[in-house]
Amino acid sequence: MDDVDERIGARVRAEREARGWSLTLLAEKSGVSRAMIHKVERGESSPTASLLAKLAGAFGMTMSALMALAELEEGRLLRVADQPLWVDPQSGYLRRHVSPKSASALNLVEIDLPPAAVIPMPAAAFRHKQQLIWVLDGALVFIEGAERHELSAGDCLELGPPSDCVFRNESSSTCKYAVVIARNG
Template sequence: MSTIVNDLDARLGARIRLERETRGWSLTELAQRSGVSRAMINKIERGESSPTASLLGRLSGALELTMSTLLARIELHPGRLLRAGEQPRWVDPTTGYVRRHVSPASDLPLDLVQVELPAGASVPYPASSYAFIRQLIWVLGGALVFVEGEVTHRLGEGDCLELGPPTDCVFHNEGKAPCRYAVLVLRVA
């Protein structure tokens, strides 16, 4: 498993570098746009550090990509069928948050992602992560506290929430068991 994770970190770092260079940006410019230090971006691009979910959200937002799009660009599974065993998984090294890209690569403007948020974990995302997408969150198991700007939503199994306008958000699991939820991401260029 660690070889797969290390390979994913290397591909992710190379993709972030490619996205940055395609825009003609220096490390300093991406750092200014994302609020992530130049040194950290450099470590990520070299595959020496695995970004947290929050940090990846800030980088993808600065690149004007959804986190799903950024991660999909490093995944190697073309075709209309993506079997469960082939669905790419990414693990946040700090919280243990597990993100599984469920939907196959497609020209459809949406992605389906499943997340497992460990007990007690919190993952913040800046408003820039939501600037060009619409999302639905559907809780599959456990309970999720979703803070959307000034509003706190307490979601239980089966509950589904449509996110409002872009604002800073936090996914939080206050429970003693993992929370599983699906996120439907609709890209709205």
């Protein structure tokens, strides 16, 4: 199993244990089976973006924040060669963590979303967060609750109140976009 999967698993376990939660309680809060959480925590399964979003949402954080805690060393400079990459084994979604891990309340992530990829994110992952989506190249369909946003290169969308969301690439080309996240409190 990839070292990144082991680090993610260790971070999920640390977040769960810091809250005093059992596997069963995390399963109830996230909608992820107890058995799958156990496999993730042991680094025996490469989690999908959807699964990580559900776990992060249960912890009251974004998937990016959860991943940053698993991936990054402290510091103010993160060189491109050291920026952690993660690939969703289900969709091929490529995530590059761009921002350094510092005291800053900002988090910057670059995503390559392959053609036909669909990435659902639960509303719980957006609580207490302000988030912007900036399309760098290609086209992105972002479904926010019942609202559909069709974004092209250069477009930037601020998310509204937390709701279940879906990132979709309905085109035949990879879409590259940046996600900027600020903690509100």
